[in-house]
Amino acid sequence: MLEAHPGETGEATPKNGEAPFDLVVIGGGINGVGIANDAAGRGLSVLLCDQHDLAAHTSSASSKLIHGGLRYLEHFEFRLVHEALGEREVLLRKAPHIIWPLRFVLPHRRHLRPRWMLRAGLFLYDHLGARTTLPGSNALRLDTQGPLQSRFTHAFEYSDCWADDARLVVLNAVQARALGADIRTRTRCVSARREHGLWQVRLQIAGGEIETVQARALVNASGPWAADVIEQVVADRSPHGVRLVQGSHIVVPQLYADPHAYILQNEDQRIVFVIPYEQHFSLVGTTDLDFQGDPADSSPTPAEERYLLDVVNAHFKRQLTLQDIHHRYAGVRPLLDDEDDNPSAVTRDYTLAVDAPGNEAPLLSVFGGKLTTYRRLAEAALEKLEPWMDGGPPWTASHALPGGNFKTQAQLREELMAQFDWLSPLQIARYVCSYGTLCRQFLDGARKPEDLGEDFGNGLTEREVDYLCEREWAVTRDDILWRRSKLGLHLSAAQQSRLADYLQARASGTA
Template sequence: MTHSHTSLAELYDVAVIGGGINGAGIAADAAGRGLSVFLCEQDDLARHTSSASSKLIHGGLRYLEHYEFRLVREALGEREVLLAKAPHIVRPLRFVLPHRPHLRPAWMIRAGLFLYDHLGTRKTLPGSRSLRFGARSPLKAEIRRGFEYSDCWVDDARLVVLNAMAAREHGAQVQTRTRCLSASRNLDHWHLQLERADGSRFSIRARALVNAAGPWVARFIEIGLQQKAPHGIRLIQGSHLIVPRLYEGEHAYILQNEDRRIVFAIPYLERFTLIGTTDREYQGDPAQVRISEAETDYLLAVVNRHFKRQLSRDCILHSYSGVRPLCNDESADPSAVTRDYTLELSSNPGEPPLLSVFGGKLTTYRRLSEAALERLAPFFPQMGPCWTAGKPLPGGEQMSDSRTLAIQLREHHAWLAPELAQRWATSYGSRAWRLLEGVDGPGDLGEHFGASLHAREVDYLCMQEWAREAEDILWRRSKLGLFLNAEEQERLRAYLGTTARQSECRVLAP
């Protein structure tokens, strides 16, 4: 890393604005190629769009209808790559597509699934097949036929955190709750003005600037850089509902609606079903997005049209919304706006480059990151080659699957509750061993906050994963917000609020 011995601000090769999946992915890729990297995020990692997804690593079956073959091929190929990179947080999932003949004829779905099976490389995921539903099906009696195919599930917020950890382990500086106020070109580098949550300010310099601010990408160009944005951004709101488990089995459903959109019903944390998503234009502040009454009605109606068990608003345990910042392709229908990404490089000869990321989806973040580094390569002739395809993310090292790991954890720590061993295996992978260093029994796990959350894990998340507030832990690092009651959540807040703990976490943070 370049350390300046004068009073000048620290100089990095690349500064990345935005700690969502694209920013974290680009930072990890760049750091692993030997570049010095600075990443800042105005809130918590994955605080906005990246934790509000349908939690799928999927090729995007419906994108075939919009002829997005390049995007689908790239996404299909990434399923196997991410399964190997992060077997703890990514797992295969079978999808059942009930056939609705008046919406799409069977030949069309068969043709789509044939393409889906053969467009991208598929080594471990089984192919598609036709199904017949009997009397015991949870679907309504008139739905007798369907299809089944493979995709993958992912813990979206953890995918972001693991990429930020990978960046840090390759020498990157990662600063959360740090806003970039402005950036200006200064001869051969950028000069960035930054502000921490406590109001203190500092500046850094960088040879290249990457704007991965997601929904704020255009606003940052206009306000932070005082330039005109090269593309319009359309903010498309997607909302999800979480309800008690709607059906037995470990498969998901992909439901076709009369408006030709699709809605997923996905098994979630063993006790719930996740339902989503919607597609509507959003005009407001991306940080204030909330599910609307109309979206709630829409999702319930699609599910109730398919399943015998009917849902009402009383069944909703939780909901969440995010905005997808999609490149404005002038499409009239929000669900037809391309999910593909656009990388915009602006640099005149002799000027430091600005790379802005428009659009993109969780599944293809790694390929987007590679493409971003390819665009920056001319400015960094010393940069190393692509490396992320074959390297595991933190916790994915020496690991086959989380079930086996949970068994191994309990073989070494017989006192460990099976539920806790399983949750740690699926959250932290092989890093779960670090949580157990020097722990000889349940008493060493510290204060118990509820569900299976103890002080030991909370301290680990503060020290290793940039957690600061209860929400970071309850809704992003874990999904235990669904299991802890209000009083338990309050105890966690009190524990995190002790100033000694905050400073201790900062001192110990690597």
């Protein structure tokens, strides 16, 4: 029986032993951990492996949005938009610490899309999916005092949500582990073969040691590597082509003080988001560029950076140059190849392919997908596997993710400030938005700042770092500064170097 908030505390022993796992999941991105978590909560035995860190690539390189995808309406993706809009409300309830509402302003550009088209699109957006807490859209008249150039006189406003994408992945993994799943990072699946009705899966850890585990079903949720896993690990042919599309983002100094985001229309019919980010910055993205090569090596091209700057400079009074780019990142989206000439028009919907010749042990492969719909994708994956699995009913819609068992961020901040009045308000605010109630695990017993150990900068303390290593699979400096947090934007080079030294000493037992 599931607890009210499964995965909040405790670490169950994985159900491996000598028995085969029900599922082995390849891929520690949002779809892989979503499937592993859902399956573990249904009582299935699960092992998840990833060759790198959790959310090491695409799932930490998104636009950080939980949204229906307003622009997908132009491509008639009504099923996808309907499902994604409904998930906004579900995920807001599940993870109020790392997901919260955000209003978007869409400046009107008459020569790109007429006002009636925008009104019609926003009407559909308001009514196509369930919306119980988020306010609807409305028209705005802009004045010359705002951050936009004076030629913009009209705009529209609507609701979506912001999310910490990498922490969404990690918290699903934390919950899955508490429900019995075996989560193995830095573990590569080198081969998988069917023998005697089971999958024989060979896993290689970072040091080179090989272990073989058995599974009743294999899930390929490796994102940009989905086709490679089928062809190289399973030694079969992929049923679908995967089109790799790079989306790049830049982080620049804060463009405006208002709390809302902007969605900017460009001459090429694409859109670009400008989102408030980490108190002092604005996040700008994204692009759509066909990608060739290893997805682990993706990075923004100079042309993409200039493109994003040009879109921003065409709208805002403040003009940016390449020297204003404080940070940059790119993620490779594994889209189902529908042979559209325009990368922006390629479907963002997902396809689940099951291969089980002669009713043998099944291989389920995930093609495509969005951060917003990961939970529904996981439910659909478990439904596909029902003929081979004897698990419980769906459960994830009504259960909070770890740390999410509180009413409002404001209330939790007040509780923590009363209990830990020696912490700064900024530090408590970061704890609430990153950990929710989980922060009590590394604050427990602390009575003064010195009890938290060394401060590596911006309130990142030894206690927090140890917690991330022991409970959230963090190993390297980048794991902590760019995925478990975004503190890489705030720590100096010297502070980051000191953190790396501490992690190295900790790993060697000399810290």
